[in-house]
Amino acid sequence: MKEVQSSPSCNIFKRHGFTIQNTTWPCFQVGNPQRPNSLPMEVSDKYSIVEGQRYSKRLNERxxxxxxxxxxxxxxxxELDxxxxxxxxxxxxxxxxxxxxYNEDPYAKEFGTKISEKLALVEVRVLPAPWLNYHDTGREKDCLPRVGQWNMMNKKMVNGGRVTNWKCINFARNVEEGLA
Known part of the structure; x- marks a missing residue:
């Protein structure tokens, strides 16, 4: 029987009772290039990823x-796109x-629901562009986009937030049991 060596990060997960559910998902490369660590994507909402991680390899031509x-x-x-x-x-x-x-659907008929095949016309107004706020340590902290454009020179990003909960809703008409 071949001996399998577990990494320190695997031992940490075992110690904290965390089981990796999605073993086919890609991993985050963290740490320095000489001794990189791979963390599963699903730990990003359980554990903090060290600030300042970046992709240091050169991009290919494509x-x-x-x-x-x-x-x-x-x-x-x-806009055209x-x-x-x-x-x-x-x-x-x-x-x-x-x-x-949908108008032939027995449930829709039972509740008197009618679905139009035409799009609804809605009155709208164009809101003014919001001010963009950047990190306090940058030279420019605020920016007002003009015609949908702004320059990122001399600006530093604010630390982003965390998405801890998300949902996926399927509005398909017929869904197989167990797939929804």
């Missing part, structure tokens, strides 16, 4: 190209409503 393409896209192009994606989802939603024939 990653750099994608990053530059996304970060240098003009706000007008972003958002409109295009929105129109796609509206089209899919209308097709789904038509295909599912």
């Amino acid at each position: 990653q750099i190209a994608v990053l530059l393409k996304v970060t240098f896209q003009h706000s007008h192009d972003w 958002i409109i295009q994606v929105s129109l796609f989802y509206v089209s899919v939603t209308l097709q789904t409503v038509d295909h599912n024939a």
Whole structure:
């Protein structure tokens, strides 16, 4: 029988009674490059990850190209992309409503519910851009975006918050038992 060596982090989990549930998920690389530690993703909401961790390896050419393409896209192009994606989802939603024939559903009829195949028109107003607040140690602490753009030069990010609870809701009409 082959002896398996457990890492110090595994021993810590055992000592605190934490069992890793999702063994196929990727891990966070923490620590220094000479002696890296791998922590399962699911510990991020149980244990604090050390502040200041960063990805220190050089990005490959494709990653750099994608990053530059996304970060240098003009706000007008972003707007067109958002409109295009929105129109796609509206089209899919209308097709789904038509295909599912909600008005023929016996439960909908029983409760007198009617589902329109037309989109609802809603009056809206455009809110002013919010002020962005950055870390106090940066040269600039506040910034007001103009036309959906702002410059990150001389700014430091505030320590982010933690997401401790989240849910996933499935609005599918027919869901197999045990999959919901």
